[in-house]
Amino acid sequence: xxxxxxxxxxxxxxxxxxxxxxxxxxxxxxxxxxxxxxxxxxxxxxxxxxxxxxxxxxxxxxxxxxxxxxxxxxxxxxxxxxxxxxxxxxxxxxxxxxxxxxxxxxxxxxxxxxxxxxxxxxxxxxxxxxxxxxxxxxxxxxxxxxxxxxxxxxxxxxxxxxxxxxxxxxxxxxxxxxxxxxxxxxxxxxxxxxxxxxxxxxxxxxxxxxxxxxxxxxxxxxxxxxxxxxxxxxxxxxxxxxxxxxxxxxxxxxxxxxxxxxxxxxxxxxxxxxxxxxxxxxxxxxxxxxxxxxxxxxxxxxxxxxxxxxxxxxxxxxxxxxxxxxxx
Amino acid sequence: xxxxxxxxxxxxxxxxxxxxxxxxxxxxxxxxxxxxxxxxxxxxxxxxxxxxxxxxxxxxxxxxxxxxxxxxxxxxxxxxxxxxxxxxxxxxxxxxxxxxxxxxxxxxxxxxxxxxxxxxxxxxxxxxxxxxxxxxxxxxxxxxxxxxxxxxxxxxxxxxxxxxxxxxxxxxxxxxxxxxxxxxxxxxxxxxxxxxxxxxxxxxxxxxxxxxxxxxxxxxxxxxxxxxxxxxxxxxxxxxxxxxxxxxxxxxxxxxxxxxxxxxxxxxxxxxxxxxxxxxxxxxxxxxxxxxxxxxxxxxxxxxxxxxxxxxxxxxxxxxxxxxxxxxxxxxx
Numbered sequence: 001x002x003x004x005x006x007x008x009x010x011x012x013x014x015x016x017x018x019x020x021x022x023x024x025x026x027x028x029x030x031x032x033x034x035x036x037x038x039x040x041x042x043x044x045x046x047x048x049x050x051x052x053x054x055x056x057x058x059x060x061x062x063x064x065x066x067x068x069x070x071x072x073x074x075x076x077x078x079x080x081x082x083x084x085x086x087x088x089x090x091x092x093x094x095x096x097x098x099x100x101x102x103x104x105x106x107x108x109x110x111x112x113x114x115x116x117x118x119x120x121x122x123x124x125x126x127x128x129x130x131x132x133x134x135x136x137x138x139x140x141x142x143x144x145x146x147x148x149x150x151x152x153x154x155x156x157x158x159x160x161x162x163x164x165x166x167x168x169x170x171x172x173x174x175x176x177x178x179x180x181x182x183x184x185x186x187x188x189x190x191x192x193x194x195x196x197x198x199x200x201x202x203x204x205x206x207x208x209x210x211x212x213x214x215x216x217x218x219x220x221x222x223x224x225x226x227x228x229x230x231x232x233x234x235x236x237x238x239x240x241x242x243x244x245x246x247x248x249x250x251x252x253x254x255x256x257x258x259x260x261x262x263x264x265x266x267x268x269x270x271x272x273x274x275x276x277x278x279x280x281x282x283x284x285x286x287x288x289x290x291x292x293x294x295x296x297x298x299x300x301x302x303x304x305x306x307x308x309x310x311x312x313x314x315x316x317x318x319x320x321x322x323x324x325x326x327x328x
Numbered sequence: 329x330x331x332x333x334x335x336x337x338x339x340x341x342x343x344x345x346x347x348x349x350x351x352x353x354x355x356x357x358x359x360x361x362x363x364x365x366x367x368x369x370x371x372x373x374x375x376x377x378x379x380x381x382x383x384x385x386x387x388x389x390x391x392x393x394x395x396x397x398x399x400x401x402x403x404x405x406x407x408x409x410x411x412x413x414x415x416x417x418x419x420x421x422x423x424x425x426x427x428x429x430x431x432x433x434x435x436x437x438x439x440x441x442x443x444x445x446x447x448x449x450x451x452x453x454x455x456x457x458x459x460x461x462x463x464x465x466x467x468x469x470x471x472x473x474x475x476x477x478x479x480x481x482x483x484x485x486x487x488x489x490x491x492x493x494x495x496x497x498x499x500x501x502x503x504x505x506x507x508x509x510x511x512x513x514x515x516x517x518x519x520x521x522x523x524x525x526x527x528x529x530x531x532x533x534x535x536x537x538x539x540x541x542x543x544x545x546x547x548x549x550x551x552x553x554x555x556x557x558x559x560x561x562x563x564x565x566x567x568x569x570x571x572x573x574x575x576x577x578x579x580x581x582x583x584x585x586x587x588x589x590x591x592x593x594x595x596x597x598x599x600x601x602x603x604x605x606x607x608x609x610x611x612x613x614x615x616x617x618x619x620x621x622x623x624x625x626x627x628x629x630x631x632x633x634x635x636x637x638x639x640x641x642x643x644x645x646x647x648x649x650x651x652x653x654x655x656x657x658x659x660x661x
Contacts, residue, residue, distance in 0.1 A: 223431040229387055230426075231446040231497070232419035245436045321481040322435060 017306050024302040025079055025295070029072050032291050039088050039289040040064060062088065079299070085292035089285070094296040098278065102300065104174055105277030107189075108269065109262050111197040113255070116204030121251060123205070124212025125244060131217055139209050146206030151265050155199040155272035162195060169195050172274035196273040200265050204258070211254060216247040249320050256312030260305045333360035333400075334537050335384070335422075335505055340397035340407075342376075342383055344614075351615045353379050353392060355561045358641070361505065361554070366531065366538040368552030368569060370545060370584065372611050375558040377541045378427075381507045384539075385424055386414050401505070420450040423498035427510040429490035433482035439466075439493045440478030443500050450501045465496035469526060488519035492526070499530060507539045512547070524551055545588045549573055557581045560611055560622040563641075567648030577650035577658075579627050583607040621653065629654050 040058050044050045050058075059065045063074065078085060084094035127136035163171045170176070174192050179185060219225065220243050228242040229235075263279070270279035278297050285293040317323050342354040354376045361367040369377045382388050384399055386406070398405045406417065426432040434442060443465055444458035453461065459478065466474035469492040482490055491511060498506055508527070512520035524547065531538060540551055548555055548569060555572045557565040557580065565578040576582040586605045609626035612618060620637050624630040639651045644659040 223426060223428055224434040226387060227426060227432045227494075227497075228434065230385055230418055230424045232415045232417070232449055233445070234415060242434050242437075246434070320436060321438075322483050 013310075017310075020306065021299070021302055022076070025076065025299055026072065028295055028298045029075060030068075032295065033068055037289050039291055042289045043088060075295070084296040084299070087285075087290055087293045089288045089290040089293070094292050097281070097293060098296050098300055101276060101278045101281050104275060105263075105266055105270070105279055106304075107193065108196055108200065108275060108277055108279075109266055111193060112200035112204065112265075113262060115197060115201040116208055117251065117255065119201075120205045120208025121212045121244075121248070124209040124214075125216045125239065125247065127209070127213050128216030128220060128247075129239060131213075136213070139213065143206035143210045146202045147210070149202070151199060151203060151268045152272050154202050155196070155269055158195050158199055159272070174276050196269050196275050199272070200262070200269045203265070204262070207258075208251060208254070211251055212247060215250045216243060219243050219246045222246070245319060249316070252312060252316050252319060256309045256316075259308040259312075260301070263301045263305070332363075334363045334402055335361040335539070336398075336400040337380070337384070338398045338400065340380070340383060340399060341395050342379060342388065342392055343395045344392050346615065348615070350395075353561055353614060354383065356397070357558075357561075357563045359556045359563055359566055361537050361539055363504070363537055364531070364535040365553040366540055366551050368548035368555045369539060369541045369558060370543060370548055370555065371558035372543060374611050374614075376561045377558050378509050380558075381424065381509050381539065381541060384507060385418060385422065387418075416450070419446045419498075419503070420501045421503055422505045422507065423501070423503040425491070425494050425498050425506065425508040425511045427513055429487050429494055429514060432494060433490055435482055438479050438481055439485070440480075443493070443497045446497060447500050461500060462496075465500050466493070468499065468530065469493070469496045471496075488515050488522065491515060491519075491523055495523070495526065495530070499534065499536070502534055503536060505537045505539065507541070509541045510543070511540075512544075513542075520547075527551070545573070545585055557584070560617065561614070562622060562651060564623065564652070565648075565650040567645065571645060571648050575645070577644045577648065577655040578623075578652045579629050579654065580607070580623050581650075583626075621651075623652075 039062070040055055043058060044055060056065070063071060066074075075085070082095070084098070086092065087094050087097055090097060123139045123142075127133070127139040130136055159171060162169045170192050174189060176188050176192075180188055216239075220239070225238060225242060228238045233242070266277065267279035267282055269275065270277045271283045274280065278300065282294060282297045284290075285297065337357055337359050340354055340357040341352060343350040343352055357376070357380060359367065359369075369380065371377055379388070379392070382392075383394055384406075388394070394407050397407070399407050401417065401421065406414065433439065437445075440459060440462045443462040444455070447453050447458040447461045448455070451458075463474050463478060466477060471477055471489060471492055477485075482493070485493065491514075495511075506527075511527075512523050515523065527538065528551065530536070538551075540547065542548060552569040555565075555567065555569045556563050557572075557578060559580050565572065565576065565581050572581060573585070576585060583605075584607070587607065607626055612622060612625070618625055618635065620633075620635045621627070621630065621639050624634040627634065634653050637653070639653050639656070641649050641651045642656045642659060644650045644655050650656075
């Protein structure tokens with residue numbers, strides 16, 4: 001009975017998550033039906049033209065001649081069994097395609113997130129120490145610029161400066177033409193990762209530094225900070241222990257909320273830097289009208305965002321003990 | 329009664345610079361607290377009581393500066409010692425208990441950690457010993473189930489229990505002076521009595537001196553050996569508690585006393601005669617101080633001379649001083 005009571009919230013959440021994923025699948029499927037363009041026409045176009053007969057045959061083989069609702073139910077049934085269909089373009093299972101492309105995107109998104117949260121929080125907290133100081137104004141200025149500059153523009157500027165004028169980073173891709181072995185392989189990937197992840201991180205560094213600044217200014221004015229000082233703690237402990245752990249609470253909340261936007265940013269960054277991840281695949285799939293692949297990517301990112309939210313929730317509870325007893 | 333004071337404040341002035349010139353938040357304050365005794369500091373809100381406490385701790389809000397005077401802690405002037413020395417003293421020699429137990433504890437650390445942290449900082453104890461010390465302290469402030477409560481967070485305690493945790497934290501390094509800034513204002517009356525009893529008990533055991541900031545004269549009567557009365561940045565009267573409560577010299581002090589309700593069974597204000605009075609008017613705003621005595625606009629005894637001449641701190645009895653022209657006349661008479 002006790003175990004059941006403990007499990008219930010978790011089960012409820014899992015059920016909620018499942019229904020949400022299904023809703024996402026249905027919505028995406030119907031949205032794509034509304035989009036202009038016909039996959040068969042794209043395939044035929046690439047073939048250099050075909051007869052009416054062949055076109056009808058292609059439609060039938062992809063099931064595109066059936067009513068939309070029937071197509072939807074077929075798709076839902078397949079998704080439930082883990083079958084995301086075949087890519088119109090690659091003619092390989094979508095799932096294989098996604099699993100192959102996913103690590104690159106996760107690497108990009110996570111490294112951008114880590115850079116953004118660490119740098120942003122640090123800059124924000126430092127500027128909160130002296131809200132009227134020179135450093136604080138610099139942080140505010142930088143975050144304004146970083147926040148308003150478009151991602152693709154930042155990417156292109158970084159490419160011009162650090163890959164063309166001063167070529168210390170590779171222009172595009174994830175690997176060198178000749179892949180080194182052993183540790184060199186990972187260093188090579190890291191080398192390629194710098195510009196894309198900095199590009200993707202910029203807006204979030206700006207965002208988190210602003211958030212951290214506001215949050216830390218508020219926290220540092222609290223009574224318990226005065227208590228910490230009255231205890232004779234050195235200023236470093238006051239700010240980085242007593243201040244930061246409280247100041248992090250809104251930041252962690254924000255991370256979960258922004259994970260989806262981060263994926264959206266990855267589409268642009270991967271396109272600019274020719275990064276072989278899901279984002280670029282999504283962009284290409286739209287152009288190719290490769291709907292099964294696109295649907296698969298949307299499904300994947302929905303699931304990843306949900307996982308990220310669940311992790312955020314756990315992190316949130318770890319940081320703020322007041323939330324532990326609250327509704328699970 | 330004649331022991332050398334542990335804390336002596338001499339002519340302390342604290343100013344806040346503003347666009348229209350500096351404002352004296354504390355003006356030439358002097359007081360002394362003897363070892364192992366309790367000094368009650370009373371006055372209305374905004375008179376400089378808390379500011380004095382924060383000046384001693386060197387935790388004045390940004391902008392506020394000590395511009396003259398000395399704060400002698402066991403003979404050492406702490407107004408200009410380096411920050412590192414001040415950190416050695418804070419929480420170790422001088423501790424502070426704040427008014428708001430609900431917000432003065434950090435919500436994201438266990439109470440055990442918050443107590444142990446000060447012990448580690450000042451006494452260099454390792455984690456295990458510091459934790460042991462934290463348990464002892466929680467026991468000393470009579471928190472039931474101290475071992476189990478060590479890992480509780482502040483939100484799991486009631487207000488009174490949180491204030492006990494604050495006291496445990498303040499006492500953990502056996503300071504020789506505790507500044508308690510209205511420690512019971514935010515608590516229920518029944519809990520107030522418990523906290524005072526606890527503080528008295530711990531004082532007897534450890535011999536620490538206490539500076540009790542309050543606006544409750546009842547608490548002063550119960551706790552204090554000496555009293556200092558503050559008004560508008562001045563310390564207008566000081567002396568032994570028994571003497572001042574029996575025979576206040578300054579009209580403000582007697583005014584405060586007549587504002588304190590006394591419980592007497594079956595006596596209503598109408599039949600008892602001694603109706604609860606109030607002091608008319610308000611504490612003058614900082615920066616808009618009267619020219620002469622700052623209390624003159626509210627004083628029933630003030631005359632033209634009081635309104636134009638700043639009173640001096642004069643002796644009016646044994647160890648009893650007051651800043652009042654009328655009190656001076658009476659003392660001389």
